[in-house]
Amino acid sequence: MSGDSRSQAGPILSLRSLSKGFGGLKVFSDVSFDIEAGTVVGLIGPNGAGKSTLIGCVSGFLRPDSGSVKFEGSTITGIAPHTLCRAGVTRTFQHAYLLSHLSVLENVLVGCHVRARCGQVRALWRSRAVAAEEAALAASAMEALNSVGCAHLAHQKAGSLTAGQQRLVSVARALSSMPRVLLLDEPAAGLNESETTRLADALRSLRETGLTLLVIEHDIRLINAISDHLVVLADGGVIMEGEPAAVCAEPTVIKAYLGGLHAQ
Amino acid sequence: MLSDFLQFTTSGLTTGAIYGLLALGWVLVMRVSGLLYFIQGEFVVIGVFVIVVLQEHGWATWIGGLAAIATCVVLALAVDGLVMRRLRHPTPMSEVLVLLGLALLFGLALQNIAGPNARLMRGFLPTKPIEFFGAFVTPHQILAVAVGAVTTLLVWVAITKTSFGQAMQACADNVEGALLVGIKPMRLRTLGFVGAACIGGVAAIVIGPLAAVEPLGGLLLGIKGFIAAVVAKWTFLGAVAAGVLIGLLENYGAGYISSVYKDVISLGLLVVVLLVQGAVAGDSSMGMRIRLRLAAR
Amino acid sequence: MRPKGPAPREQAVKFDDREADRPDVAQPAAGLAATPMSSLGRIWVRVPQKGVLAAAVIVLLLPQLLGDDILPSMILAGLLGIAAVGLGLLAGRAGLVSLGQAALMAVGGYSAAYAAVRWDWPAEAALLFGTFAGLVVAWVTSPICRLRGFYLATATLTLALIVQRLLVAFASLTGGGNGFPGIPPLSLFGYEFNSEFRFYVLVWGVALLGVALNDNLLRGRFGRALDTIHGDEATAAAAGVNVGRYKSAAWLISGGYAALAGGLYAYYNLFLSPDQFPLSMSIELIAGVVVGGAAAALGPLVGMVALVVIPTRLDLGPSVSAMIAPALLVIFASFLPRGIVPHVRDLSDSLLRRVRG
Numbered sequence: 015m016s017g018d019s020r021s022q023a024g025p026i027l028s029l030r031s032l033s034k035g036f037g038g039l040k041v042f043s044d045v046s047f048d049i050e051a052g053t054v055v056g057l058i059g060p061n062g063a064g065k066s067t068l069i070g071c072v073s074g075f076l077r078p079d080s081g082s083v084k085f086e087g088s089t090i091t092g093i094a095p096h097t098l099c100r101a102g103v104t105r106t107f108q109h110a111y112l113l114s115h116l117s118v119l120e121n122v123l124v125g126c127h128v129r130a131r132c133g134q135v136r137a138l139w140r141s142r143a144v145a146a147e148e149a150a151l152a153a154s155a156m157e158a159l160n161s162v163g164c165a166h167l168a169h170q171k172a173g174s175l176t177a178g179q180q181r182l183v184s185v186a187r188a189l190s191s192m193p194r195v196l197l198l199d200e201p202a203a204g205l206n207e208s209e210t211t212r213l214a215d216a217l218r219s220l221r222e223t224g225l226t227l228l229v230i231e232h233d234i235r236l237i238n239a240i241s242d243h244l245v246v247l248a249d250g251g252v253i254m255e256g257e258p259a260a261v262c263a264e265p266t267v268i269k270a271y272l273g274g275l276h277a278q
Numbered sequence: 279m280l281s282d283f284l285q286f287t288t289s290g291l292t293t294g295a296i297y298g299l300l301a302l303g304w305v306l307v308m309r310v311s312g313l314l315y316f317i318q319g320e321f322v323v324i325g326v327f328v329i330v331v332l333q334e335h336g337w338a339t340w341i342g343g344l345a346a347i348a349t350c351v352v353l354a355l356a357v358d359g360l361v362m363r364r365l366r367h368p369t370p371m372s373e374v375l376v377l378l379g380l381a382l383l384f385g386l387a388l389q390n391i392a393g394p395n396a397r398l399m400r401g402f403l404p405t406k407p408i409e410f411f412g413a414f415v416t417p418h419q420i421l422a423v424a425v426g427a428v429t430t431l432l433v434w435v436a437i438t439k440t441s442f443g444q445a446m447q448a449c450a451d452n453v454e455g456a457l458l459v460g461i462k463p464m465r466l467r468t469l470g471f472v473g474a475a476c477i478g479g480v481a482a483i484v485i486g487p488l489a490a491v492e493p494l495g496g497l498l499l500g501i502k503g504f505i506a507a508v509v510a511k512w513t514f515l516g517a518v519a520a521g522v523l524i525g526l527l528e529n530y531g532a533g534y535i536s537s538v539y540k541d542v543i544s545l546g547l548l549v550v551v552l553l554v555q556g557a558v559a560g561d562s563s564m565g566m567r568i569r570l571r572l573a574a575r
Numbered sequence: 576m577r578p579k580g581p582a583p584r585e586q587a588v589k590f591d592d593r594e595a596d597r598p599d600v601a602q603p604a605a606g607l608a609a610t611p612m613s614s615l616g617r618i619w620v621r622v623p624q625k626g627v628l629a630a631a632v633i634v635l636l637l638p639q640l641l642g643d644d645i646l647p648s649m650i651l652a653g654l655l656g657i658a659a660v661g662l663g664l665l666a667g668r669a670g671l672v673s674l675g676q677a678a679l680m681a682v683g684g685y686s687a688a689y690a691a692v693r694w695d696w697p698a699e700a701a702l703l704f705g706t707f708a709g710l711v712v713a714w715v716t717s718p719i720c721r722l723r724g725f726y727l728a729t730a731t732l733t734l735a736l737i738v739q740r741l742l743v744a745f746a747s748l749t750g751g752g753n754g755f756p757g758i759p760p761l762s763l764f765g766y767e768f769n770s771e772f773r774f775y776v777l778v779w780g781v782a783l784l785g786v787a788l789n790d791n792l793l794r795g796r797f798g799r800a801l802d803t804i805h806g807d808e809a810t811a812a813a814a815g816v817n818v819g820r821y822k823s824a825a826w827l828i829s830g831g832y833a834a835l836a837g838g839l840y841a842y843y844n845l846f847l848s849p850d851q852f853p854l855s856m857s858i859e860l861i862a863g864v865v866v867g868g869a870a871a872a873l874g875p876l877v878g879m880v881a882l883v884v885i886p887t888r889l890d891l892g893p894s895v896s897a898m899i900a901p902a903l904l905v906i907f908a909s910f911l912p913r914g915i916v917p918h919v920r921d922l923s924d925s926l927l928r929r930v931r932g
Contacts, residue, residue: 075809099815111810113802123796124803128815130796137795138788148795191815314725365909371672372908374725375865378674378732379904382858386898497854498736504729538744545733545740552730553718 024087026051026226027072027103027195032081034067041067042250045081049195049243054217054227056241056258058234060270063247065230066108069197072228073105074098085195100128105197110184114173118183121172122158125190126151151190158190159183162216178209182216189220196220198229202236214239238262246270281412286533287526292419292488294525295426296322299481300503301510301517302433303474308512310446310463310470314374316381317357319500321350321478324388326491329482330397339402347479353384354475358468381497388493396495399486422484429480430518433473437514442469498541505548508555626873627787634779638772645884646771652876652883653778654840655856659863659875660785661832666861667869668793669825670805671720675731676833677856678738681849683709683834684841685742685749688758691841698761702838709834713827720826721819735857742849754848761842774843781839782876785832790872801825855897862904868914877915 025048033043041064049055057065070076072083074095082091085103093101104125112121132147159165162182167175175183181201188196201217202210210233217227217240231237237244237258244261246254248270254261261267300318307315325346332342361376403421407414437443446466448459485491503517506524510516524544532540638646658676666672687705690696696704719730742749749755761768761777768774793801800821803811808818841847859882867878882903886896907914 073813075812094817095809095812096815096817099813104815105813107810107813111807113806116802120799124799124811124816125814127796127800134792134795134797137792137797140791140794144795151796187814314729361905361909371670371724371728372912374728375672375861375908376905378728378858379862379901379908382855382901383898383905386894386901390894390898501729501733501736508726508729538740542737542740542744545737548733549719549730549737552722552726552733555726 025049026086027228028084029068029072030082030084032068032071032083033079034064034071034076035079040250042247045247045252047245047252047255049226049228051194051226052221052224053242054221054229054240056237056244057228057230057247058232058237058244059247064250065247066199068247069105069199069228069230073103073197075105096128099191099193102192102194103197104188104191104193104195106184106188106199106201108200108203110177110180112172112175112180112183112187114171116172117169118159118164118172118175119152119155119168121183122155122187122190123151125158125187126155128191129154154192155186155190158186161189161219162186163212176209178205178212181205182209182213185213185216193225195226195228198227198231200230200232202231202233210236234262282533284411284413286529288413288415288419290526290529291522292422292525293529294522295423296481296485296499296521297502297506297525298426298518298521299429299477299484300499301506301521302430302503302514303477304500304503304507305510305512305514305517306433306477307470307474308507311467313362314377314504315471315474316374316377316497316500316504317353317384318474318478318503319496319498320381320384320388321353321475321496322481322485322499323491323493323496324353324384325350325479325482326399326486327388327392327397327493329486330399331392333400339400343479343483346482347476350475350479350482351472354471355468358471363464381500385494385496388496392493394493396490396492398490401487403487416488418484418487422488425480425484426518429477430515433477434514442466446470501548502544505544505551508548509551511555624787624790627783627790630786630873630876631779631783634783635776638775643771645888646775648884648887649880650771650775650778650843652879653775653782654836654843655860655863655883656782656876656879657778657785657836657839658833659860659867659879660782660789661829661836662860663864663869663872663875664789664793664801664832665825665829666864667871667874668798668805669801669822671822671825672724672728672861673720673731673826673829674728674854674857674861675734675738676829676860677852677854678731678735679709679713679830679833680837680840680856681738681742681847681852682712683837684847684852685755685837686834687838688755688841688847689748691759692755692757698759698763698842702835702842705838705841706831706834709830709837710827713830713834714823717823717826720822732854732857735852735854739849739852739854742852749849750847752849754846756846758841758845758847760845761839768842778839778843781835786872786876793872797821797824855900858904859900862900862907864914865912866903866907866914868916868918871914871916871920874914874916881915 027049028046029048030046032045034041035043045068057068059065067076071078071091074090074093074097077092082089084090085098085101090098090101090103095105098104112118113124130147130151132141132144137144156165156168159168162185164179164182164186167179167183172180172183181204185196185198185201188198198217202213205213214236217229221227221240227240229237229241241258244255244258245252246261246267248267253270254264254267300322303318303321304315307313307318328346328349329339329342332345333339337345357380361380362373365372365376401418403417405416405418407416437446502524503521506520507517509524510520524547527547528540528544531543634649637649658680662673662676683705685705686708687701690704691698691701716734719727719734722730743751746752761774763777768777792798800811800816803814803816804818804821812818837852844851860879863878863882864875865878866881867876868874871877882900886899891899911918
């Protein structure tokens with residue numbers, strides 16, 4: 015699905031000393047960690063720790079106060095989201111924001127935007143090149159839907175889907191831009207058991223194709239099931255990172271979560 | 279030289295007082311409901327026409343004034359009950375279009391009923407102008423400024439000291455909490471509309487003797503109030519101050535540069551301010567409105 | 576009810592927009608059966624091209640059926656309709672509600688008139704110049720389209736008011752309040768439009784051509800981009816849509832339509848004055864879009880016909896007729912936000928279903 019996991023000289027995504035605050039309130043400071051290509055990294059932490067803010071800084075929606083983000087060696091701090099998407103870094107949101115009056119397939123086609131090569135002007139007279147490209151994009155959109163197990167929903171109106179299905183479709187939409195790094199903001203929020211399992215399967219199979227994932231999640235079981243590496247964000251910084259089993263057993267991590275999540 | 283400046287300043291302060299009153303109404307409605315109250319200007323125009331017509335039929339001005347305020351309140355309640363509460367799929371845009379359409383509709387209806395000519399109210403204070411340092415000010419102008427100041431003070435006290443005001447602040451800050459305490463956003467909203475209507479009626483009483491008012495002039499008047507509210511980022515005192523500032527700027531511009539550009543100045547200011555403010559994403563009033571809408575469902 | 580997305584960029588001012596081009600252009604994976612075109616047919620709105628042809632036939636037959644006295648109001652509806660078609664793209668699809676469309680009509684009209692009268696340009700060149708002038712003004716004012724929701728509406732409304740006053744102020748160029756007379760009758764490439772019917776066919780030809788072109792443009796990724804921007808800008812940006820550029824494109828296209836409409840209006844009226852482009856005309860245009868169907872291809876034209884022709888047929892007199900547009904705007908925006916065309920389409924769909932059993 016995505017690019018090959020070439021043996022890069024370094025990590026595919028690396029954060030260095032990122033700090034972000036809003037109006038005097040420091041959300042986090044001096045956050046640094048690396049993400050190796052082809053791995054799934056889980057970003058966990060109590061509510062309000064700044065996980066979504068961090069994703070925002072990485073994906074170009076927010077400008078960090080200091081620090082830098084590097085993608086495949088090049089600095090991407092401050093680059094606009096649409097440019098980043100074209101470069102191979104895509105994110106999803108906590109809400110799916112599908113266009114409810116359009117079909118599922120059309121929604122996923124939105125994600126193919128960056129891959130279209132035909133000039134728009136030719137669309138004015140419905141040139142055959144444009145039509146051919148549309149067909150090709152539709153095919154790859156179907157493939158993206160397939161990879162999250164929603165191909166059977168392709169022609170339904172997006173508004174008629176359950177929350178879980180909508181979430182999966184939004185992941186498919188992000189996938190259809192053929193990213194190399196996918197940032198998922200709480201993909202399992204509001205999903206029931208079976209939907210979460212379906213999501214976990216989808217994410218695992220995505221990892222098989224060489225896609226790099228950074229996933230924010232509260233659902234400890236899901237995170238443990240799919241992650242290769244965990245980063246814990248709490249109290250304004252990274253308090254721990256490492257193997258999922260080790261991290262979850264760590265007392266400081268458990269303490270940070272007291273009152274937050276259910277224990278394992 | 280000085281007398282010119284003083285003259286422009288007095289006219290500016292007077293016009294500014296009117297704009298300030300209008301701005302007050304805009305901010306009040308925005309704070310309680312997140313709506314852009316385009317019909318604010320219509321209240322003033324309709325109020326003036328009510329008073330003028332009653333005057334022509336021999337009624338005393340103060341009765342006309344009360345009738346004007348009453349008419350505006352009835353109108354505001356009608357708009358709230360018949361239209362605003364019945365909106366299907368109320369998006370911010372549809373509300374804007376509805377209120378804008380209503381504003382235009384009221385102006386046109388007024389024109390149909392009362393004719394296209396501008397009307398001037400008969401003054402109720404002695405008309406002899408007072409001279410100072412070569413400039414003239416009429417008692418009506420002083421009244422306009424005084425009423426503007428007093429009304430602002432009253433609204434300010436109401437917002438900060440009374441339970442209604444505190445309820446309104448609570449609603450704006452935290453709807454869920456407000457609901458828990460028993461505040462009903464919809465009722466607050468209606469009160470806000472009524473308040474704005476009263477302010478409009480009062481502004482009508484004050485502007486009537488000063489300048490002839492056209493039936494279609496409500497939109498532009500209302501927009502001046504909107505400009506002030508936007509410039510002041512929807513704060514009460516700030517909006518009034520901005521209204522006064524706009525009135526002064528207009529009069530200085532008209533006096534020193536050219537009267538042709540009078541409107542262009544304030545309108546241009548609005549566009550500039552909107553662009554500057556809009557460039558800084560995430561304005562609070564949008565958030566307020568969304569939260570209020572969420573609660574009202 | 577639209578939930579809020581994540582906090583947008585706080586510093587939305589200039590930043591390094593380095594284009595990072597992808598070294599490998601991803602191709603659809605081989606080995607998977609490509610979905611045949613026919614099943615994609617459901618993606619796009621079915622009606623427009625057939626609808627455009629049907630509308631063309633109706634337009635041609637209308638004077639036969641209803642008599643020639645319908646021509647003046649239909650011409651006006653068509654002229655406003657051209658501007659409304661542009662507005663339909665901007666406000667209907669992209670969700671950028673502009674209340675300044677009449678201002679751009681005025682710019683196009685006055686520029687074309689100026690070129691025709693003061694520079695003696697032939698109509699073809701003057702109309703092109705008018706459209707070009709409108710595009711320039713749209714380009715200059717394009718920062719406005721970055722505004723959101725009601726700030727955009729108010730900024731464009733203010734623009735409309737400013738333009739009207741400037742037209743009066745710069746009297747040496749525009750004739751000021753006295754107006755701009757002396758526009759020669761329209762003749763394009765030697766063909767003289769010396770009858771109402773000819774002008775009628777021209778105006779509606781342009782309008783329907785505009786609908787067809789718009790529809791083609793909006794079928795593919797341009798339309799999807801605008802739809803996503805309309806839905807949620809952050810999502811659009813994350814999906815790779817350059818939100819600012821697409822909004823500006825929609826703004827410019829809409830401005831071009833308005834300017835062309837203004838130019839043709841000048842050649843119809845043979846006289847222009849600032850009070851021909853009041854704020855109420857901008858409101859009438861948005862009313863036409865809303866009433867006819869903001870997101871439907873033929874919606875704006877249907878809406879303008881409803882707003883212009885029906886009051887004339889009912890013979891209500893000018894002051895009452897002026898109230899029809901805002902009244903319908905209020906009614907439709909409150910209770911029938913999708914507009915006439917989608918409701919009619921739904922009705923005919925359900926009727927067809929019932930007939931088929």
